[in-house]
Amino acid sequence: xxxGSEALWLGLVAAGGTLAAALIFSAVSALRLREAExxxxxxxxxxxxxxxxxxENEYRLRAIIESEPECVKLQAADGTVLExxxxxxxxxxxxxxxxxxxxxxxxxxxxEHAELYRENMRRVFAGEAVVYEFRSITLKGRTCWMETHAVxxxxxxxxxxxLLGITRDVTEHKLAEEQARRHQTELARVARLSTMxxxxxxxxxxxxxxxxxxxxxxxxxxxxxxxxDVAPSELIGPLEEVCRQAERASxxxxxxxxxxxxxxxxxxxxxxxxxxxxVAKLTELETRQHGAAVRLELAPQLxxxxxxxxxxxxxxxxxxxxSVEAMTEARSPRREITIRTGPNGGAGVEVEIADxxxxxxxxLIDQVFDQFFTTxxxxxxxxxxxxxxxVESHGGTIxxxxxxxxxxxxxFSLQAAGQEAGGGERRHGLHR
Ligand code: ADP
Numbered sequence: 001x002x003x004g005s006e007a008l009w010l011g012l013v014a015a016g017g018t019l020a021a022a023l024i025f026s027a028v029s030a031l032r033l034r035e036a037e038x039x040x041x042x043x044x045x046x047x048x049x050x051x052x053x054x055x056e057n058e059y060r061l062r063a064i065i066e067s068e069p070e071c072v073k074l075q076a077a078d079g080t081v082l083e084x085x086x087x088x089x090x091x092x093x094x095x096x097x098x099x100x101x102x103x104x105x106x107x108x109x110x111x112e113h114a115e116l117y118r119e120n121m122r123r124v125f126a127g128e129a130v131v132y133e134f135r136s137i138t139l140k141g142r143t144c145w146m147e148t149h150a151v152x153x154x155x156x157x158x159x160x161x162x163l164l165g166i167t168r169d170v171t172e173h174k175l176a177e178e179q180a181r182r183h184q185t186e187l188a189r190v191a192r193l194s195t196m197x198x199x200x201x202x203x204x205x206x207x208x209x210x211x212x213x214x215x216x217x218x219x220x221x222x223x224x225x226x227x228x229d230v231a232p233s234e235l236i237g238p239l240e241e242v243c244r245q246a247e248r249a250s251x252x253x254x255x256x257x258x259x260x261x262x263x264x265x266x267x268x269x270x271x272x273x274x275x276x277x278x279v280a281k282l283t284e285l286e287t288r289q290h291g292a293a294v295r296l297e298l299a300p301q302l303x304x305x306x307x308x309x310x311x312x313x314x315x316x317x318x319x320x321x322x323s324v325e326a327m328t329e330a331r332s333p334r335r336e337i338t339i340r341t342g343p344n345g346g347a348g349v350e351v352e353i354a355d356x357x358x359x360x361x362x363x364l365i366d367q368v369f370d371q372f373f374t375t376x377x378x379x380x381x382x383x384x385x386x387x388x389x390x391v392e393s394h395g396g397t398i399x400x401x402x403x404x405x406x407x408x409x410x411x412f413s414l415q416a417a418g419q420e421a422g423g424g425e426r427r428h429g430l431h432r
Contacts (some may be wrong), residue, residue, distance in 0.1 A: 071084065072166055110137050132148055211245075213241070274309075276341060294320065348413050355408055360400060
């Protein structure tokens, strides 16, 4: 082959190679492009699928929320209702979403609960999950009780942007609760009346003494008047005694009335030792009839306590009566009840009622204050529960203990009355 044709041949080969390379390159590029397009299409499809799924989820979530029988709502920090489901609209008596959406929730919160509501919202926006109850006055003026379970909703950065609340109408539940409470109060009153029945024996005895004395003095006066040898001034003394005894009898009657009347505790500065003495007197006959003796160990110079004397008498009376019953039932050979008063370690006073009876079974000691807990055949199981609620309504506490060798001890505390009343007690103490 000549040099010229060799060069041509080489040129052709080179050109062919370049062409082939160009063809291959463009084929590869087209392929890559198609692949890229395919990937893009795939991505778009994926993206669409994700969007569809998201939308589906949102529809599903909305459908759930819309058909949710409880009110579901979103609120902003200032109480603006952002969203609310149909159950929520019904709950607040809104005819259209615009009646409440975009408005403050306080439009349906009773004014006396607005502050409490605000405080709960503050807690939710501070990140807490909160359950709260409030009275609501709906857009149509209907009053009802609501319970809301509220949780904070956070954005991607973790900041709370809304409150998600599930609210339901608890009016019926509230009414039932109120009814149960009223029933309870009524029961307590009935129990007090039956305690009263037991106390009647003691009171009859209490009344008998002044009445007999009145009859005696009056008869004496009549005798002397009939005899005709009496100066009017000589009758003053016995007649004054008649008055004194009548006042004593009416005092006893006042106790009876106060005891059965329904009332709130009337707290005032009171002398606890005086209250204990009065109970000891009222229960004297009953304890004596059961062969029991009451010993008083009363600390002098105690501060005056913040108490309703009649109610505290009822507590001590219940405890003494329980001791007498326990000792009688157990046929305790020694039947002694000691009532002690003393400082309670703080500013208040402690009252202790200890007996020499069988004591309380360790397994039961935590239940004795429960309503209707009784180990007695004819027991009601209300005495200690009423006693505890009385002590607690005075801001005090009561507890029971049982000694290893038997004997039950009940201790309760009462708060001291204010500084002024304390000074009064000291003055009172000096004059005693
Ligand atoms: P009730 O007297 O009607 O049973 P209470 O509430 O007064 O109701 O008392 C509940 C129970 O506590 C009594 O049934 C008794 O078992 C127990 N209890 C109370 N006081 C004493 C006591 N001093 N000694 C032993 N047990 C007691």
